[in-house]
Amino acid sequence: MAQASRGFIFLLFLFFSFNPAAVSAEVQDDSGEEPVIDVMGKVQDHNYLTVAGFDIPLPRIIFVEGSLVPKVYSSTSAAVSSGDFNELPGYVLESSTENAIVLDMSVTSHLVYFWFAILLTVWISIAMAKKYKKGAGRETEPKGWFQNLFELTFLFIRDDIAKTNIPEKKYRKFVPYLFAVFVSITFMNLFGLLPWGVTATADITVTAILAAFTFILTQWNGSKDHWEHVFWFPNVPPLMRVILTPIEILGLFTKPLALAIRLFANMLSGKIMIICILGLIFIFSEFFGAAFGIGTSFLVVPLTVALYVLKAFVGILQAYIFTLLSAVFIGMAAEEHDHIEGIEAHA
Amino acid sequence: MGLLAAGIGAGIAAIGAGIGIGMIGKSAVESIARQPEASGDIRGAMILTAALIEGVALIAAIVCILLVFFS
Numbered sequence: 330m331a332q333a334s335r336g337f338i339f340l341l342f343l344f345f346s347f348n349p350a351a352v353s354a355e356v357q358d359d360s361g362e363e364p365v366i367d368v369m370g371k372v373q374d375h376n377y378l379t380v381a382g383f384d385i386p387l388p389r390i391i392f393v394e395g396s397l398v399p400k401v402y403s404s405t406s407a408a409v410s411s412g413d414f415n416e417l418p419g420y421v422l423e424s425s426t427e428n429a430i431v432l433d434m435s436v437t438s439h440l441v442y443f444w445f446a447i448l449l450t451v452w453i454s455i456a457m458a459k460k461y462k463k464g465a466g467r468e469t470e471p472k473g474w475f476q477n478l479f480e481l482t483f484l485f486i487r488d489d490i491a492k493t494n495i496p497e498k499k500y501r502k503f504v505p506y507l508f509a510v511f512v513s514i515t516f517m518n519l520f521g522l523l524p525w526g527v528t529a530t531a532d533i534t535v536t537a538i539l540a541a542f543t544f545i546l547t548q549w550n551g552s553k554d555h556w557e558h559v560f561w562f563p564n565v566p567p568l569m570r571v572i573l574t575p576i577e578i579l580g581l582f583t584k585p586l587a588l589a590i591r592l593f594a595n596m597l598s599g600k601i602m603i604i605c606i607l608g609l610i611f612i613f614s615e616f617f618g619a620a621f622g623i624g625t626s627f628l629v630v631p632l633t634v635a636l637y638v639l640k641a642f643v644g645i646l647q648a649y650i651f652t653l654l655s656a657v658f659i660g661m662a663a664e665e666h667d668h669i670e671g672i673e674a675h676a
Numbered sequence: 677m678g679l680l681a682a683g684i685g686a687g688i689a690a691i692g693a694g695i696g697i698g699m700i701g702k703s704a705v706e707s708i709a710r711q712p713e714a715s716g717d718i719r720g721a722m723i724l725t726a727a728l729i730e731g732v733a734l735i736a737a738i739v740c741i742l743l744v745f746f747s
Contacts, residue, residue: 369745489720493720587728587731587732587735588731590731590734590735590738591727591730591731591734593738594734594735594737594738595730595734597738597741598734598737601741646723649723650723650724650727653720653723653724653727654724654727657724
């Protein structure tokens, strides 16, 4: 503990002993000079998949102006060699004809990891259900880590998340959705920790789609009372409804928005933090020489290992929170208030 | 200027979220100490509330990130 705190103080000292001229030079870097480490480039979505150091190009699907049929190419270079597009730095395409690009529906690395997580979830669900069916009626417990781990997860989702938050009569229908969301988000979060892995959930579009599913499910299963509470709040003075109705309508949309941003920001900040701390090695070796960079790495690498453990925990925790909040929102909308008449009778 | 705004904004958001989550943790620990048998329910409610606060703080953090990288 004492050693860790000493290391931290040393790092802090390094920060403050920074040459101000060097810092200001770094700040003014965006005027053309290449930065030492490109943080956002590591986090952003790409049109290639990096496996073991090699870039595998992904297909490009592009809608251009004046045509409803997309142009499909097997890779970015194929799109360029077809003559319709010019390549800008960073795999960005620009139309070379007079028809501008309307919509870029290309398969990207985040999408590939998203599909991968969903396929794994489907496979796990089917394999688990098959094995469960085969063992139905047996008295002994299931064998093997796979069955035990995922049956435990399923029971946890059903009993601790669905049953406690969604009304008794309706909860069964939402358990598959909640289980699928939990498992696939956990996989997507943890894939980002693998070497060359990409965190698909560190992309606002992925989390927004997941939150949109929750939003649609919530509204689709909203009870009469849910809509009454939105548009015509019961038992309040009529003038209050002028204030309450807009707030409630706004509330419908802020809930999934917060859901999407929470997951996205957690994953993004974890990724940025790891890249920044590892990037200290390169920044120090750039400013003070390679030997200093090696010295820094002895401090930074253990710190990154600790952060990795934290990130693995946060990945599972955020999947749990997403699932829990989805269940809470669905439960709030699906609930039927039997007690309202009772309150009116008392008033 | 954008960098300065982002730094100050992230700091203020962290202060607010820190106070909020600290208060949640304080009351959760107090109530678990009073009623250890209800610790499971209290922990669930604590995580839920902390997540709600964290969401607001992270929205602020995202605004700061946007200021740094896209302004």
